[in-house]
Every structure is written in structure tokens, then in C-alpha cells.
Amino acid sequence: MPLGVFVEGLIQAIRLILTGNPEVLSVALRSIQVSVLSTILASAWSVPIALVIGLKNFPGKRILKTIFQGLLGVPTVALGLFFFLLLSRSGPVGFLNLLFTVNGMVIGQSFLIAPILISFTTSAIESTDVEIRDLARTLGASETTVAFTIARESMSGILLAIVAAFSRAIAELGVVMMVGGNIRNVTRVLTTAIALETARGDIAFSIALAIILLAIVYFVTFLVNFVQRRVR
Amino acid sequence: MTNHVEVRQVSHKYGQLEALKKINMIFDGGEVTALIGPNGSGKSTLLRIIAGLEKPTEGAIIVDEKPRDPRDLRSIATLVFQRSVAFNTSVYDNLAYGLKLRGLGRSQMSEKVTDVLRMVGLEGFEKRRARRLSGGEQQRVSLARALAIDPEVLLLDEPSANLDPRSASVVENVITRVSHELGTTTILASHNMGQARRLASKVAVLEEGKIVDVSTSGDLLETFGRFQNIFSGHAVSGDSGITLIEIGNEVKLETTNTIRGPVTVSIRPEEIVVSKIPLQSSARNVFKGKVTEASDRGNNVQLKADVGREFTALITRKSFDEMQVTIGSDVYLVIKAQAIQVTEQ
Numbered sequence: 001m002p003l004g005v006f007v008e009g010l011i012q013a014i015r016l017i018l019t020g021n022p023e024v025l026s027v028a029l030r031s032i033q034v035s036v037l038s039t040i041l042a043s044a045w046s047v048p049i050a051l052v053i054g055l056k057n058f059p060g061k062r063i064l065k066t067i068f069q070g071l072l073g074v075p076t077v078a079l080g081l082f083f084f085l086l087l088s089r090s091g092p093v094g095f096l097n098l099l100f101t102v103n104g105m106v107i108g109q110s111f112l113i114a115p116i117l118i119s120f121t122t123s124a125i126e127s128t129d130v131e132i133r134d135l136a137r138t139l140g141a142s143e144t145t146v147a148f149t150i151a152r153e154s155m156s157g158i159l160l161a162i163v164a165a166f167s168r169a170i171a172e173l174g175v176v177m178m179v180g181g182n183i184r185n186v187t188r189v190l191t192t193a194i195a196l197e198t199a200r201g202d203i204a205f206s207i208a209l210a211i212i213l214l215a216i217v218y219f220v221t222f223l224v225n226f227v228q229r230r231v232r
Numbered sequence: 233m234t235n236h237v238e239v240r241q242v243s244h245k246y247g248q249l250e251a252l253k254k255i256n257m258i259f260d261g262g263e264v265t266a267l268i269g270p271n272g273s274g275k276s277t278l279l280r281i282i283a284g285l286e287k288p289t290e291g292a293i294i295v296d297e298k299p300r301d302p303r304d305l306r307s308i309a310t311l312v313f314q315r316s317v318a319f320n321t322s323v324y325d326n327l328a329y330g331l332k333l334r335g336l337g338r339s340q341m342s343e344k345v346t347d348v349l350r351m352v353g354l355e356g357f358e359k360r361r362a363r364r365l366s367g368g369e370q371q372r373v374s375l376a377r378a379l380a381i382d383p384e385v386l387l388l389d390e391p392s393a394n395l396d397p398r399s400a401s402v403v404e405n406v407i408t409r410v411s412h413e414l415g416t417t418t419i420l421a422s423h424n425m426g427q428a429r430r431l432a433s434k435v436a437v438l439e440e441g442k443i444v445d446v447s448t449s450g451d452l453l454e455t456f457g458r459f460q461n462i463f464s465g466h467a468v469s470g471d472s473g474i475t476l477i478e479i480g481n482e483v484k485l486e487t488t489n490t491i492r493g494p495v496t497v498s499i500r501p502e503e504i505v506v507s508k509i510p511l512q513s514s515a516r517n518v519f520k521g522k523v524t525e526a527s528d529r530g531n532n533v534q535l536k537a538d539v540g541r542e543f544t545a546l547i548t549r550k551s552f553d554e555m556q557v558t559i560g561s562d563v564y565l566v567i568k569a570q571a572i573q574v575t576e577q
Contacts, residue, residue: 129317131313131315131317132317132319134280134285134311134313134317135313135317135319136329137284137285137306138283138284138285138306138309138310138311138378139310139329139330139333139377139378139381140306140307140310140330140333140334140381141329141333145333149319149329153319153320
């Protein structure tokens, strides 16, 4: 009875939210924490990279853009495996003890979502009227100020890139499962909890978690749309 | 301000395309100079180079006897683009952009913004979104934004192209005022001969990346007549003592001059006879082409026809009405050999 299970899941989701179930709350907050931190971390280096790619002409620019576009579809489980091997005790950076930690998950996810941020932000910057750059320059702006001006003018597109990156981070399973290990009260997040509960056969609880996950994604999307309207 | 701007041996290439060819020109400090010429003649490229937005492939821009690199030029000169461009902010923030870069305090900035908005007739527009204004208002904002930073050299690319008459008049008045009252060296590119005559004390004519004539505004009516049909070509000897000048696209003009080699030719529009049928006449040059444009000139009509190269002819309104030509009509252009003015390049 898929519909029945769904309705049961929906009712359970509402009940879990309204009663403030500590397990659900902890998992949901950890999901938000990991995704927000990975989005901030990735934005910190991806947006400047996108500004350079979008504003400068250099040999190999097209190839670089193609590489980042290709990475948009990287299988999360493959990237998770890569970070698992990298961070495991015998791996090259195993001494950092990041495997099965929130910090490890944040780093892994930031690499997963960086191509989204770089590709979308580059595209937003390149679609900004080229005359805006000339306008800033003819009014006396230095190249750094021109870059800031273009970033501000492309803010609507950059916000879209950030929300897409956040949504990818909060909804993905591969990296958080492989790097985090789905440890209860430590690294368990919404997606790993859904996978676990489904495997255990508690479909209604899984649906409840999935609905919470969707609610977070939509809330962030609406919030960004609101901000975008203000920016415009 | 008396900033003399000298363009010295400036050439510029876009890939294989030579946009400017060894241009030499002096723009007098505090004067308004107009650059006129057809599309693609290099006017905008020259303005962009003087503005420091592009580095010339060869040559230098000298301001007050010092060669300046593009960065220097950007602090001296500012360019108002042909198409209105505005930051996606309020009018106030658009105007304050250059002032913030120059470190002005809030009250000075506010005072300056109010002043320049008043100059362009947009008082009270501070809080409006710049991109939501009409085309004419946006172009006035562009001019105000350029004036706000008190440029030593003001560059304007087709400042009133596609503007409503009120905005065009405001723009022209402001250019005159800025030049007279502040002594700002002003260089404007224009298609509009009347505007060049009204605003500029000197007019330079560009054709295919070269300055082919510089005249004072007083000579401009003469210039206007002469420079409607300007072509670069190569003159060679033909049969029976005539000279053949190839002006591109296999269009060859027969003339009576004796100059050989690279030349510039010009033909006054009123010297060109337009006919719907081939004429039996003594004229040496007859070309068949299609009408591309017809514009009202009071009792006359200015016709443009493409015969491989585009020629402009001036005919009476009566002839125009009788011939019943429209855009796309086949016409014959007839030009006497003696009507073609030839100068050595």
C-alpha cells in the first residue's frame, strides 16, 4: 500500500516535528550543519575561482570549464570512496583523524559541490553585460574593484549557485555515508538515516525523514528567491 | 582644465582586422571635437583607446605632453557609451560609484550627485532604480555619472543616438555647458552632422580606420557635402587617359584625375543621378543597385543605394515621388567622372 504508507509517513512526520522528537531534531540539525558548513567552505574558494575564470582570458580556460562541468555529475559514492581512502588511518592524510567526523563530511561535501558553485557562478559572471566591466573601469575602478562590482551585479546568479550547491549537499548520500559512517548521535544525517530506516523496514519513519528533508530544501529555495527579489 | 590629448601613430587590430591605421590627431584642451564617419570607421575604437579601455597595438596617447598608459588614461578620461549601461542599483548609487572610488565623504558625495542630476534635468531621481528608467533618462544618468567624477577628458560615443528629442537636447546642452564652463576636453563620436556642427569646434572625419579630413566647424557644411560618399581605393591607369579606381567589392570608378596608387575618393550626394531605368548619357559611371534607405531632408530626400558599396544620393522630393522608389527597389546611379574628388593617401 504505497499511498497508505505515504500518508502514514506524512502523519508521522508531522507528529515527529510537532513533538520535537530529539532523534529527528538531532539528525535534521546535523544535516543542516554539515550542508551549511560545506556550502560556506566551498563558496569561500569556488566563487573567487569562478571570478577568475569568468573575468580573465587565459590558455586552457575552455578545457578548465569543461572539467568543472564534467564534475557536476560525479557519482557521490565514488567521491565518498576517494575521501574514505584519503582520510582513513592508513591514507595520506589519515593523521588528521577526520574519518567518521562531521569535519570530514564537511570537507568531502565541499569538494562535491564546488563544481556546481564554480560552473554556475562562472556562467552568471559571463552573462553579466561586458559593458558593465568597461563602465566600472572607465569610472576608475581597479581590477579588484571591477571583480567585486561584477560579483555584486551577478549576485542573483551566484545566490542560485549557492542554493543549488546547498541542495546537492543536503540531499546527497554517498559522501556522508562513506566519510561519516552513519554513527548515531555523531555523524548520522537525514539521508543516511533514511537509508538505514528503509533497510530496517521502517518505511513510515523514512518517509517522515524524507519529508523533513524536502521541507528544508524548499524552505531554503523560498528564502533565496525572496532574497533574490530584494537583490533585483 | 586644458588637457591637450594627442593621438600619435596609433594603430589597432582586432585579430586580422585593422580597426585603426596610424592615426595622428591633436584634440585641443577645453575644446569639443567631433569624430564623424560611417559604422566601422574606427570612431568607437579610438574613443576606447583614449579612455584607456584598450591598449593600442601600436602608438601612444599623450596627454599634456606625457605618454600615458591605459591605467593613467582611466584616471584622466571617462567614456559615455553609446548604449546606456547602468549598474543594477539606484540612480544615486550609480552616480556615487566613481565618487566612492575617489574617497569622497558622504555629504560631498550627496551634494555632487544632486548637482549633476540637476544638470541633466533629473532632480529627485536619486532613489529610482537606474535600469527601470526610460532609454533617454538612462542615457542622461550615464552622462551625469561621467560628469560626477569631474573628468579631465570627457569621451562620448554617439551621445544622443536613439534618444527622444528632449533627452537629446538636454545631452547637447550639457556637453556645451561642460565644455564652456568647466573647460573639459570633450571628444564625441557622432553620425549626426548637425549635432557635430552644433557642438564641436573641430571635426575629424574617419574612414576605414584613417582620419581623412580635419576641419573646423565653420567648414562643416562643406565637409558634410563632401563626405557622404568617402571610399579608400587604388587608382590605376585605364584606356584613353582615364583613371580607374577600385573601391572594393568590384566597384570601379572612372575619373579624370592623374593621381595613381592609394587614394581617397569622395562624391557629393547631389552629384549622383538616380534613375529607375538605364540612361543613355555621357556619364562614365553607371551602377545598378538596390535602395537601402530613404530619409526625409525637407524638400529633398536622401537615398542610400547598395551597388557593391553603399552610395548616398540627394534628390528632390518631387523626383522621389515621381520615381516611386521604395526600400529594395532597383535603381541606377549615374556619376560623372568629373564629380569624383580624389586625394592621395
